[in-house]
Amino acid sequence: MVRNILDVVDLSVEEINDLIKLACDIINDPKAYSEKCRGKKLATLFFEPSTRTRLSFEAAMYELGGSVLGFSEAQSSSASKGESVADTARVVSCYADIIAMRHPKEGAPRVAADNASIPVINAGDGGHNHPTQTLTDLLTIYREKGRLNDFTIGFCGDLKFGRTVHSLINALSRYTGIKIVLISPEELKLPSYVKKDVLMAKGIPYVQTTDLESVMPELDILYMTRVQKERFFNEEDYLRLKDSYILNMKKLENAKKDLCILHPLPRVNEISREVDNDPRACYFKQVLNGKYIRMALMLTLLEEAAR
Numbered sequence: 049m050v051r052n053i054l055d056v057v058d059l060s061v062e063e064i065n066d067l068i069k070l071a072c073d074i075i076n077d078p079k080a081y082s083e084k085c086r087g088k089k090l091a092t093l094f095f096e097p098s099t100r101t102r103l104s105f106e107a108a109m110y111e112l113g114g115s116v117l118g119f120s121e122a123q124s125s126s127a128s129k130g131e132s133v134a135d136t137a138r139v140v141s142c143y144a145d146i147i148a149m150r151h152p153k154e155g156a157p158r159v160a161a162d163n164a165s166i167p168v169i170n171a172g173d174g175g176h177n178h179p180t181q182t183l184t185d186l187l188t189i190y191r192e193k194g195r196l197n198d199f200t201i202g203f204c205g206d207l208k209f210g211r212t213v214h215s216l217i218n219a220l221s222r223y224t225g226i227k228i229v230l231i232s233p234e235e236l237k238l239p240s241y242v243k244k245d246v247l248m249a250k251g252i253p254y255v256q257t258t259d260l261e262s263v264m265p266e267l268d269i270l271y272m273t274r275v276q277k278e279r280f281f282n283e284e285d286y287l288r289l290k291d292s293y294i295l296n297m298k299k300l301e302n303a304k305k306d307l308c309i310l311h312p313l314p315r316v317n318e319i320s321r322e323v324d325n326d327p328r329a330c331y332f333k334q335v336l337n338g339k340y341i342r343m344a345l346m347l348t349l350l351e352e353a354a355r
C-alpha cells in the first residue's frame with residue numbers, strides 16, 4: 049500500500065511513538081539497519097532551498113544502504129520550463145521508490161502525492177506544514193525529557209509563517225498535560241486558524257505574550273524560530289521584526305536548570321552563539337536526531353509499500 053506523509057496528523061500517536069522507538073533502535077545499533085534499503089532509491093525534489101532537511105534525507109537513505117537522486121532547486125529542474133508538479137511526480141515515480149519534496153506553495157506535496165505511484169513525504173510546503181521536522185522535534189524532546197507529555201513549551205519568534213511551529217503544535221495537541229506559551233511580536237502571532245482548529249478545538253491551555261523574559265521561568269522547552277524572510281511581502285517589515293528576540297545567557301538567568309532549547313535551524317540572530325555551549329542548548333543534537341527519524345520513517349513507508 050502506498051502511504052504518504054503530507055501532514056503530521058497523517059500519523060496516529062501510536063505510529064509516531066513506533067517511529068520514535070524505531071529511531072532509538074537505529075541509534076543503538078545502526079549496523080543492524082545499514083542494508084535495510086539496499087536497492088531502494090530516494091528522490092529529493094526540492095523547489096525551495098534547504099540544508100538540513102535535504103541532506104538529512106539523503107544521509108538517512110545512504111545509511112540504510114539505499115541511493116539518492118534529485119534536484120536541490122527549481123531552476124535546475126523542468127519546473128523552470130513550465131512542467132507541473134503533477135507531471136514531475138509521475139515522471140519521478142518511474143525512477144525512484146520514495147519522494148521527499150519541498151515546495152514554496154502550500155499543498156504542492158499533496159498534488160504530487162495524488163499523481164505519484166510511490167510514497168511522497170512533505171519536506172516543507174510554504175508556511176503550512178513540515179511533518180518530518182516535527183518528528184525530529186518529538187524525538188529530541190523524548191530523548192531529552194524521557195516523555196512526550198506533561199510539559200510547558202514556549203514557541204518564540206515568527207509564529208505566523210513558521211511552518212515547523214504549526215506542525216509541532218498540531219502534533220503536541222494530541223498528547224496530555226501540554227501547556228503552550230506563544231511569544232511573538234504582534235505582527236507575527238500564531239494564525240487564528242491554528243488557534244481555533246487546534247488549540248481551542250483540543251482544549252490546550254495557552255497564553256500569548258510579547259515578552260520572553262517574563263515567561264522564561266515557567267518553560268520546560270523553549271522552541272526558538274527564525275523570522276521567515278522569504279514569506280514577507282515587504283523588506284521594511286522584515287528588517288523591523290527580524291531581531292525581535294535574541295536569546296542570550298542573560299535572558300536564561302531565570303530559566304529552569306533542565307530547560308531544553310530547540311531551534312529547527314537555520315539560525316540567523318535569534319540565538320546568540322554564547323548559548324551554544326550551555327548544556328541546555330539542544331539544537332545541534334536535534335539535527336542529528338533528524339537523520340535518525342527520517343531513517344525510521346523511510347524504512348517504515350518502504351516496508352509498507354512492499355506489502
Ligand code: NCD
Pocket residue numbers: 100101172178181211212273274312313314
Ligand atoms: C525550517 C524550515 O524549512 O521550515 N528549517 C528546517 O527544515 N530545518 C525552519 C526555517 O527555515 O526557519
